[in-house]
Structures are given as C-alpha cells and as structure tokens.
Amino acid sequence: MSEMYKVSANPHIRSKVTTSGIMMAVIIALLPATGFGIYNFGIRALWVILVTVASTVLTEFVYGFCRKKPTISDLSAVVTGLLLALNLPVGIPLWMAALGGVFAILVVKLLFGGLGQNFMNPALGARCFLLISFPAYMTDFACDAYSGATPLAVLKAGGEVNVHDMIMGNVAGTIGETSMIAIIIGACILILLGIIDLKVPGSYIVTFVIFIVLFGGNGLDPRYISAQLAGGGLMLGAFFMATDYVTRPVTPMGQIVFGVFLGIMTGVFRVFGPGAEGVSYAIIIGNLLVPLIEKVTKPAAFGVRRNKG
Amino acid sequence: MAKLTFVGGIHPYDGKDLSKDKPIADLLPKGELVYPLSQHIGAPATPVVAKGDRVLAGQKIAESSGFISAPVYASVSGTVKAIEDRRVVTGDMVKSIIIENDGIYEDVGFYPEMPLEKMEKEDIIHCIKEAGIVGMGGAGFPTYVKLSPKEPDRIEYVIANCAECEPYLTSDYRRMLEEPEKLISGLKIILRLFDKAQGILAVEDNKPDCIKLLKQLTANETRITVKALKTKYPQGAERQLIFATTGRKISSANLPADVGCIVNNVDTIVAVYRAVMEGKPLMERIITVTGDAVMNPRNFRVKIGTNYQELLEAAGGFKGTPEKIICGGPMMGFAMFDLNVPTTKISTALLAFTKDQVAEMEPSACINCGKCMEACPSRIMPGMLAEYAAHGMEEEFIKNYGMECVECGCCSFACPAKRHLTQQIKSMRKTLLAKRKK
Numbered sequence: 039m040s041e042m043y044k045v046s047a048n049p050h051i052r053s054k055v056t057t058s059g060i061m062m063a064v065i066i067a068l069l070p071a072t073g074f075g076i077y078n079f080g081i082r083a084l085w086v087i088l089v090t091v092a093s094t095v096l097t098e099f100v101y102g103f104c105r106k107k108p109t110i111s112d113l114s115a116v117v118t119g120l121l122l123a124l125n126l127p128v129g130i131p132l133w134m135a136a137l138g139g140v141f142a143i144l145v146v147k148l149l150f151g152g153l154g155q156n157f158m159n160p161a162l163g164a165r166c167f168l169l170i171s172f173p174a175y176m177t178d179f180a181c182d183a184y185s186g187a188t189p190l191a192v193l194k195a196g197g198e199v200n201v202h203d204m205i206m207g208n209v210a211g212t213i214g215e216t217s218m219i220a221i222i223i224g225a226c227i228l229i230l231l232g233i234i235d236l237k238v239p240g241s242y243i244v245t246f247v248i249f250i251v252l253f254g255g256n257g258l259d260p261r262y263i264s265a266q267l268a269g270g271g272l273m274l275g276a277f278f279m280a281t282d283y284v285t286r287p288v289t290p291m292g293q294i295v296f297g298v299f300l301g302i303m304t305g306v307f308r309v310f311g312p313g314a315e316g317v318s319y320a321i322i323i324g325n326l327l328v329p330l331i332e333k334v335t336k337p338a339a340f341g342v343r344r345n346k347g
Numbered sequence: 348m349a350k351l352t353f354v355g356g357i358h359p360y361d362g363k364d365l366s367k368d369k370p371i372a373d374l375l376p377k378g379e380l381v382y383p384l385s386q387h388i389g390a391p392a393t394p395v396v397a398k399g400d401r402v403l404a405g406q407k408i409a410e411s412s413g414f415i416s417a418p419v420y421a422s423v424s425g426t427v428k429a430i431e432d433r434r435v436v437t438g439d440m441v442k443s444i445i446i447e448n449d450g451i452y453e454d455v456g457f458y459p460e461m462p463l464e465k466m467e468k469e470d471i472i473h474c475i476k477e478a479g480i481v482g483m484g485g486a487g488f489p490t491y492v493k494l495s496p497k498e499p500d501r502i503e504y505v506i507a508n509c510a511e512c513e514p515y516l517t518s519d520y521r522r523m524l525e526e527p528e529k530l531i532s533g534l535k536i537i538l539r540l541f542d543k544a545q546g547i548l549a550v551e552d553n554k555p556d557c558i559k560l561l562k563q564l565t566a567n568e569t570r571i572t573v574k575a576l577k578t579k580y581p582q583g584a585e586r587q588l589i590f591a592t593t594g595r596k597i598s599s600a601n602l603p604a605d606v607g608c609i610v611n612n613v614d615t616i617v618a619v620y621r622a623v624m625e626g627k628p629l630m631e632r633i634i635t636v637t638g639d640a641v642m643n644p645r646n647f648r649v650k651i652g653t654n655y656q657e658l659l660e661a662a663g664g665f666k667g668t669p670e671k672i673i674c675g676g677p678m679m680g681f682a683m684f685d686l687n688v689p690t691t692k693i694s695t696a697l698l699a700f701t702k703d704q705v706a707e708m709e710p711s712a713c714i715n716c717g718k719c720m721e722a723c724p725s726r727i728m729p730g731m732l733a734e735y736a737a738h739g740m741e742e743e744f745i746k747n748y749g750m751e752c753v754e755c756g757c758c759s760f761a762c763p764a765k766r767h768l769t770q771q772i773k774s775m776r777k778t779l780l781a782k783r784k785k
Contacts, residue, residue: 043672045438045682046705047770049756050673050698051359051514055763057714112711154712154764288717288728339748340354340726341586341598 057153061113063231067224068120068278074220075213079128079181083213087123089132093139094119101148114153118142121161121278124214125271125318126168128181134172138164158325159285162275162318169318177313184210190269190314193262201261204268211270218268225277237293238286238300239276245301246272253309272304275317285325292328292335299331300324350552352577353587355724357757359580359678361553362515366637366644371521373648374661380448380652381433381689382408382419383441387481388488389415394444400427404454404650405628408444411476417489417692418479421446422630422650424453436655436674436681436688443689446652459626468499468540471623478622479629479692484508484583484612485675487693490619493611494540496604502541503607504593507534507616509550509557510576510583513676516696518633519613521646523550523557527564530613531571533620537611538570544609546571549592553578580678581755585610587724599751629692636662640669640699649690656686658697671703678756708765719758719768725751729758733768736775744775752776 076083098115102108109115122142126135142164147156156163169176180186188210189199203209207217214221228234247263256262267273280286280300287296300320307316385391392409396402402421409419425448433443460466460474476491496502507530511519523530534546548565550558552575565571576582576591586597588610595606603610611619614632621627630651637644642663649658655674659665673680674688675695719729727748735744749772758768 042684043682044670044703044706045684046703047682047767047773048680048754049678049760049769050671050680050682050700050703050705051677051760052704052708052765053357053359053760053763055718055761056708056765057711057763060714060716060763109712114714152712154714283714283716286715288715288720288730336728336747337726339598339751340590340724341596341601342748342751 058111058113060233061117063228063233064117064278065113065120067227068117068124068214070220070223071124071214071217071274072120074207074217075124078207078216079183079213082181083128085132086126086128086130086135086213087120090123090126090135090139091116091119093136094122094143097140097143098148101144109152112153115143118147118160122164124274125161125165125212127176127179127212129178130175134168134175138168141167154284156284157328158322159279159282162279162322165318166322179210179212181210186210188270188314189265190308193265193269194308194314199265199269201264201268204265215271215274218273221273221277228277228281234277234281237290238280238297241294241297242276242280242300242304243267243272245298246304249302249305250309253305255309266308270308270315271317275321276300280321280324285328287328287331287335289332289335289337291337292331295331295335296324296328299327350577351574351591352579352582353590353724355722355726355757356579356581356587357722357760358578359514359760362637363517363520363553365515366635366646367517367520369517369521369645371525371633371646371648374650374653374658375452376423376448376650376653376657377450378448378654378657379428380421380423380425380446380650381443381654382421382446382652383433383435383443383689383691384409384419385441386419386487386691386693387417388486389413389417391442392416392419394430396427396444398427398429401425402427402446404452405457405630406455407628408446411479415489415492417481418477418628419444420479420628420630422652423448424451425449434685434688435691436683436694438684457626459624463536463623466623471536471540474623475619477628478618480615480618480622481629481692482612483614483618483632483692483695485679485693485695490611490615493609494537496602496609499541500543501607502544502604502609504547504609505534505537505541505544506547506549506588506592506608506610508583508585508588508610508612509548509554509561510588511554511613512551512578512580512583513678513680513695514580515637515698516635516676517637518635518646518695520554520557522613522617522633523554523561526617527557527560529617529620531561531564531568532624533616533618534571535568536619536623537609537616541609544570547592548573549576549588550574551576551578551582581724581753581757584724584753584755586753632692632694634658634690634694635696637696638698638700640665640667640701642666649694651690651692653690654686655683655688655690655697658690659686659699665699667701669699669701670706671700673698673700678760679754710766711764713764713766716763718761718763722757722761724755724757725753727751729768729772730766732775733766733771736771741775741779745779749775750779
C-alpha cells in the first residue's frame, strides 16, 4: 500500500447549511425589529440590547472555557441575548438585563446540557424569571416617548387604541415587540431562507384569532382583532420564539398541534387572565409539552402502516 | 401536470458537467485482472479453473453456487496466476481469481443461443442467469432471481431505472445517448417475460436530450413509455422510483413485485440485451472516472476485474493532491484508502476529490431543526434514530422504523450540525440484520 486516503462512511458530501449560518440568519432577521426598537425607544434601548447580548455571550464563553468545550462560535448565545433584550422594557435596570442573560444561558440552557438540550426557550425562560422576580420593573413601560400603559392593557381596560400606530409600532411595550411590520419583514426573511415555515406560527395565529372571536367579547370587530394581533408579544413570539427549533416539536403534525395549543393558551391568558399579556407563558408551557406532543405525532415511515403502541 | 417525484430528498451540486460530454472510451487493461468470487449479493461463486490454466475472454471461471448467486467470467485472455484472497473496495479480503492478461484479448467466440423469436421465457431467464448478470446500479442482486417473481402475470410495470440521481455519475447518461437502441431492445426482452407489463423508461429531467431521444425511438412502441422525473436525489432509489412512476408505495417488508413492479438499472438492461442477442456474458461495464482531483474526467467501457489504479491512469492521473477517493457516487459510494483493488460488476464510478467535506466539518450538537426528517425519503426521523443507535437502544430503533432506512445519506447531507446520522443508523442496521440472520 503506497498511499492511504481518508475514509469515512457515506455520504461524502455535505450541504452548506450550518448551525452558525442558521443562527446568523435569525440574527439578521431580528435586525428590523431591533432597529425599530432603538428608533422607537431611543439610545437606551441599544444599551439594554448590548448589555443583554454581552451577558449571554460572556456566560456561554466562561462556561465553555471552564469545561474546555468552547461553544460560542455557534452564535446561539447571541440569538438568545438579542431575543431576551427585545422582550425587555426599555427602562429596565441594566444589571437586571444582565442577570436575565446569565439566567437564560446558564440555568435554562447550559445546566440542561447546552444547545439542543434545553426544555424551554432560554430567552423566554429568563423573561418569565425576571417577570416573577421583578414585576414592577418588568411591567413598567413608561419612558421618554410613552407615558405608560401598553395598548393591550388599554384595550383590556376598555379604552380606545390606535390600530395604525400598533401595526407600525409607535406604541409602548418591550423593545422589540411593538412593530408588527418590522417583525413580519424579519419573518419573511426566515421563511424565504427556509429556516422556518408557517406550520407553527400559522396554526398559532389562526387559532388565536378564532379564540378571541369566540371569547373576546367583541365578536368579529376588525379593530379589536387587529389590535389583538398587533399588540403585545404575539408576532415576535409566534415567528421568533415559538419556532425555536430546540423547543418546538420536530414532527410536522406536532408543530400544528403545538401552534393550536399556543393559540388557545394565549387567548386564555389574554381574555381570562389578570394581565393583558400571555404569549411568553403560553410558549413556555407549550415548550414543556413538546416531548409529549412529539411522542403522539410521530409520522409513519414511507410505505408502512403505522406501528401500534 | 405535477412532476413525477417523491416526498423528501435533497438537491446536491451534481458535478455531472465534468464528464457528461465525454464519449465512452474503451479501456484495455495492461496488468493482471482480479475477479472476486463475491461480486453480488448471495453465495460466492465456485472457481472452475485452476492455477496455470489458460483462459479466453468470455470463458466462465467461476460458477454459481446456489439459488442466489452468479457466475463470473474472464474479461481478457491469459493465464490463471492464482486463486487467493485479495483486498476489495470495501477493504475486506475476498477470495479471488487472478488472471495474468496476455494482451491478445482472444475470446471464446460469441453467438446467441438461439434467435429471440424461438426463445421461451425460461430460455431467456436461463440465458440471463448463465451470463452472470446482477443489478449493476450498485446492489448486485442476481437479475435472473428478480426476473422470476412468483406470479409473473401480476407484474404490471417493468421500470428501467435511468434516473442516475447520484451526483457526478454520467455512465448511464452516456449509455443512453450512445446505445439507446440496446437499452430499448433489452427492455423489450424483459417485457417478453411479463405478458401484462408496460415498460417505463424513467429519466430525471436534468437529461432532456436522453428523454427526447428515447421518446423518438419508442414512438411506435405500444408497450414502452418514457417518463420524465423531477431531478432530485435519491430519485433512483427503488422505492422512490416506483412511487414516482406508478404512485405505489412499498416498505422494507415488500418486494417491488408485490406491487406489480420490476426495476432494473440501465447497464443491467443493456447486459440483458448482450446476453440474449449477442450471447455475451457480463464481462464489461461503463465506469465514470471524475472529480476535481482527476486530470481528465472520462467515461470508460471497462473490462471487469481491471485495477482502479489503471482506471485513474487512463484518465490522466491525479490533478492536485487528492484527499478522498470514492468508489461509486458521493452519496452512497465507498471511500477507498487504496486504489490497488479491482473493479467489479457493481462498480459505477471512481471519484477523486481534493477536499474531504466530511473531515472539514466537526459534528456539533443537534438543534432539533428537523432538516433530516424533511430530507428523508423513507419519512423516518434520522436524528432520533441516530440517538437510539448511539445508545444501543435496539427496541426503540426498530419501533421507530429504523429498519426502513435505505442508507441514501440525505440526512447526513442536510444536517446543519454535520452529524454522522447515516453512519450511526447504518451501523445499527448492520448489527440488527446480522442478529436477524442468526
């Protein structure tokens, strides 16, 4: 044997799609909402974003450094940090934002085994952690631009809202959730790149609309429906967080079931709950059901009748 | 009309431009030829020559040793140098007959057993069996067994697999362009075995010239149609091909014949033509030699048993430093660590690449994206199955349809985390199949 060549099992070619490429695409798709948030809430929004992202990336780096398994190059920590920041009010103390970042990466993700092993969306887990720990700061949306109450809260209290402003995003809320337009532009990027499809967000939003038509108390009033769609975290949640690969079912049928469940839960929280919001809790509760949903929605193989049991 | 296709699959870079316009060239081997006794699925053949015997091209040197087996023929004239274990493509040592080529290429003289019109069905099958023909697309299953289903009258379609969906391969393409009439005649011979069957020439639509040519030549054939298939890997996989052309579905528990189908590869059908019409046993085949590390990518008509090294030299040798050599296509072929092994009845290609894409990328954590599921033509969950395989969870593996995997490689190709899914599933399947046999 004169020369030896490399051997490996088939296949010998690989697609160009990589984990970090997907994460980069998500970051790019979040930029319209991020940019609008900074424009809408001012330079402090940028500080919140930078601090949160720095804290998630640093947490990931230190943990990887200690375990001698560096993982920051997959960019998933950046995505988590950015998503968390977009879910925070602009007035939040910066140390709190940083704490949220550490919680998201360390507690929700790394302690459960790192990327791919977390049972709930890290950004949403951290948001709910902050909501429970510091409710006053997390629900205070007053800033230079807006006096306070979010349109959904106004709507729930029976007040009038400007639907046009809500769709554009010129309203109070968390940094990245206010502009339906900016979020949809980002979502289109992900759909066109084939990174997400409409199974989860589509079934989520459709179910939610049906729910509020039936139980919202305003019937088919288009203003009420559009305000519910554009308000709160629904769009950001449906397109960017419910679609998180790790924490949504992998089976096609399971994704529809998951979306329907989220739609119902969000409706229940918004209509019957004490607050005006419900997307974050709906999604993390949905995340917990994913193993069960996957188990009952496994597809049958090509040409095979479904196995029993 | 929607294009004929299947659900799942991938679209890799096809690399066919390198060799598709290179006409088939005859390659006459120089040195010794090695004929492994096991070039097919089934029992190894039994040698009928001894060391020192002079043999002629076309002479039987090993005979079939069971129901599922196939004889082996010398492809050159010369002297039997040895009968000993030799290394084959897979790296295994296999008992082989070694013939020192005398360079005269004297043959035994070929003539058909009898004219086709006088042949009964059994005569045709006997002829195919005696010619040592096996599935030349890569499976190596003895063709005569495939053509002898329990109820021949229930066969409704004889499908010629002209998909050639593996990237880089152009041997079937050249065969269709250069010898289409042999393919069509071969298909007609097979159709004689099945009175109720229609013949289908199933070609991927990245070969429009072949589709046009075959359509022209079959315009007056009432029993043959040409079907254009959407170009997608693995369109040439048997179950996917049957589904695309007939809409029928089979699993690993069925044979194509269970849904009235018989599938044969282009080269196999041409071999049937040669055996029946010309009396020639299977002793040569078309092999593509290509890749970015090959000086002059070409398609060769190769005497089976020729050394791969000679094949490469005939294509001008290496260009640059090769990092990976593959026997067969990039999706399902075998990586070779040494070129000093013989070509066999099932060798489709020799590929040489300057870069090994597999070694370039380290596997990382699964992010549950589901791209492996989307790509899987068997509609199973490769990511999950690979986990079961890694943990030796045999029961779960079987329950979740692990045995339906056709090892096409789509999941590994599609995986953004570059996990070796196919490899893990394949090794588990191998373990389980071995247990089943016990």
